[in-house]
Amino acid sequence: MARFINPFTDVGFKRIFGQEINKDLLIDFLNALLEGERRVKDIRFLDKELIPIYEKDRSLIYDIYCTDENGEQFIVEMQNREHVNFRERTIYYLSQAIARQGERGVDWKFSLKAVYGVFFLNFQLTQLPHKLRTDIILSDRDTHEQFSDKMRYIFLELPSFTKEENECETDFERWIYVLKNMETLQRLPFKARNAVFQRLEQIVDIAAMSKEDRMKYDESIKVYRDRLAVMEFERLKGVEEGRAETNLNVIRNLKQMGLAPEFIAQATGLSVEEVERLMAQNS
Secondary structure, three states, X not given: OOOEOOOOOHHHHHHHHOOHHHHHHHHHHHHHHOOOOOOOOOEEEOOHHHOOOOHHHOOOEXXXXXXXXXXXXXXXXXXXOOOOOHHHHHHHHHHHHHHOOXXXXXXXXOOOOOEEEEEEEOOOOOOOOOOOEEEEEEEOOOOOOEEEEEEEEXXXXXXXXXXXXXXXXXXXXXXXXXXXXXHHOOOOOOOOOOHHHHHHHHHHEHHHOOHHHHHHHHHHHHHHHHHHHHHHHHHHHHHHXXXXXXXXXXXXXXXXXXXXXXXXXXXXXOOHXXXXXXXXXXO
16 A cells, blocks of 8 residues: 555645645755756745636646745646647646736836746657656747746656666756655655655655545545546557557458458458458448
8 A cells, every 4th residue: 555645646746736834845846946047935826716727628737826936936737648739738828827917007018027837747748859857948949049038838757757766866856756656655765865855755644644635635546546547548449449440451452452351361460250341341
């Protein structure tokens, strides 16, 4: 039985990063993520309703919306599946956060605060090199010089992180290792290096949950697993449909060459009866 919560669930993700009482965890992670660029001293959680939510197409998306002491905003999400227009969705959300900063009247001079989108991905992005971190900025196509620092997208592909515990060199890598492996661990590593992991261990320990929180978590893990099962069924169904379409094309081509059903069966791995049935359906 797992000792620690699954951070890929709604309750698990928000227990770690979405509670006012535990905001030091999110601050520590953001500072590890942006080390050498800036340092967050404090954050304030914003109304989640400011982010448009489409329940029918959420694909297991858990999000947190906050701002730091300088007014710069962070949209932090955990997403378990890539879906249609996923990248456009991230652009839309950050654009909405930018647009909400507008003020009426001629006195406003478009003084914008930066908006950061931090997207934990429990999958690998398609049509991009598979790596842990992908940073997207507004820059000149030819010179690569940054045009503006007001919109920043950081995609974190957890499946692309392959380091073992003793190979983690930075606090950012240690955070990623813990989040990716949390549900299978019996102890949280790195506590001697950074006290935040000692605090994290107390927060994610299932045995330390109140009865009410445990009930919410159990329901969250059930929803998570049920949806993953549905997604896997859809994936296998798509594979099976693709295989059937491939076999059908092969059968058509071999039939046009005048080959007998017995030879077609050997070529496709199907039975003679199945070949004859498909040939009859598409004759």
